Amino acid sequence: MKHKRLFIPGPVEVEPEILQAMGTPMIGHRSSEFKELYAGVQPKLQELLYTANPVFLSTSSATGIMEGSIRNLVAKRCLTIVCGAFSQRWHGIVQECSKAGDTIDIEWGKAVRPEQVDAALATGKYDLVALVHNETSTGIMNPLAAVAEVVKKYPDIMLAVDAVSSMTAVKIEVDKLGLDVCLAGTQKAFALPPGLCVFTVSQRAMERSADMKGKGFYFDFQAFREYHEKDNTPCTPSVSHIYALNVQLDRIFREGLENRFTRHQEMANRCRNWARQNFALFPEEGYESVTLTTVTNNRGIDITSLNKALAARDATIGNGYGKLKDKTFRIAHMGDCTLDQLNELLANIDECLERR
Ligand SMILES: *Cc1c(COP(=O)(O)O)cnc(C)c1O
Numbered sequence: 001m002k003h004k005r006l007f008i009p010g011p012v013e014v015e016p017e018i019l020q021a022m023g024t025p026m027i028g029h030r031s032s033e034f035k036e037l038y039a040g041v042q043p044k045l046q047e048l049l050y051t052a053n054p055v056f057l058s059t060s061s062a063t064g065i066m067e068g069s070i071r072n073l074v075a076k077r078c079l080t081i082v083c084g085a086f087s088q089r090w091h092g093i094v095q096e097c098s099k100a101g102d103t104i105d106i107e108w109g110k111a112v113r114p115e116q117v118d119a120a121l122a123t124g125k126y127d128l129v130a131l132v133h134n135e136t137s138t139g140i141m142n143p144l145a146a147v148a149e150v151v152k153k154y155p156d157i158m159l160a161v162d163a164v165s166s167m168t169a170v171k172i173e174v175d176k177l178g179l180d181v182c183l184a185g186t187q188k189a190f191a192l193p194p195g196l197c198v199f200t201v202s203q204r205a206m207e208r209s210a211d212m213k214g215k216g217f218y219f220d221f222q223a224f225r226e227y228h229e230k231d232n233t234p235c236t237p238s239v240s241h242i243y244a245l246n247v248q249l250d251r252i253f254r255e256g257l258e259n260r261f262t263r264h265q266e267m268a269n270r271c272r273n274w275a276r277q278n279f280a281l282f283p284e285e286g287y288e289s290v291t292l293t294t295v296t297n298n299r300g301i302d303i304t305s306l307n308k309a310l311a312a313r314d315a316t317i318g319n320g321y322g323k324l325k326d327k328t329f330r331i332a333h334m335g336d337c338t339l340d341q342l343n344e345l346l347a348n349i350d351e352c353l354e355r356r
Helices: 016-022 032-049 062-073 085-096 114-121 144-152 203-211 221-228 239-255 257-278 303-311 339-354
Strands: 005-007 055-058 078-082 101-105 128-132 158-162 181-185 197-201 292-296 315-319 328-332
Touching: 005 328, 005 339, 016 239, 032 055, 032 239, 055 062, 055 221, 055 239, 062 085, 062 128, 062 158, 062 181, 062 197, 062 203, 078 085, 078 114, 085 101, 085 128, 085 158, 101 114, 114 144, 128 144, 144 158, 158 203, 197 203, 197 221, 203 221, 239 257, 257 292, 257 339, 303 315, 303 339, 315 339
Parallel strands: 005 315, 078 101, 078 128, 128 158, 158 181
Antiparallel strands: 055 197, 181 197, 292 328, 315 328
């Protein structure tokens, strides 16, 4: 089968050089070669995330550390900001872990306002806020800095951030923002294959997790730290992913972080303009995601047929997520995607639509 270039919001297209790095011959995860590999990616990850704290590697998808954040950090009650499918999932995890929790419910396509978070936190009921930065199901980007500012007003309340589809594409200054957890799966803006999660834990979050009961085994933050001290992971990691991550971090710094952020913003601007000209934008104005564009299907096109036509041109885009299927469609422009590749895709979509 011929490969179709992925413009879906995860997994995204992976460069041949990265796929090659995934195929590096295996080493033992307790070997000195592995320690060297692990120690080598650390400073790069810390620079990427603007943090002095360790950056941990979990061999799981992002959902693992979404669950880990709840299990390690909620003693009292969790407040989850729900504005789409992934934030809804996070609240579901709170419930499945038998933790107490409430939601702020935002209409799909809209973003949370810091005042809403402030009002909820003022009740004094909570010790963790769970926020999805970039809600990939609707294509909105929540105002992370403004929410972080509000949470800082409450010294006992921590902030866990799912940055799955924004990490590496926009600047996230973890320490300055005071993020207690910041996590991302590698199949989105990192542009690596799925199966690895990169995450930070603040010092105070580490302290809270030390006394927490019922954390389970696999996602215990203490274990990640304990092994981190030895340049290692608690269990056998996906060594292949770490080889690929190392190569990708070098590629990221070769491009330059600011250039990478700018490239993502340029692709977002281009795709939004195209969407406005041809359809309409689904997200509320001013809160559109930088890494994907969710387009309102106001022309009632058959998105499955469009994707079939695109497949003949070796590309594929994302349909709307869940209840937004066929009502919207999503074009991802994150990771190693370039403006030229996006332009080519949009030209292809134009042609497919004209020929209908
Ligand atoms: C993709 C995604 C997830 C889920 O990631 P998995 O890797 O499937 O666990 C969570 N949150 C957001 C915002 C996502 O885009």
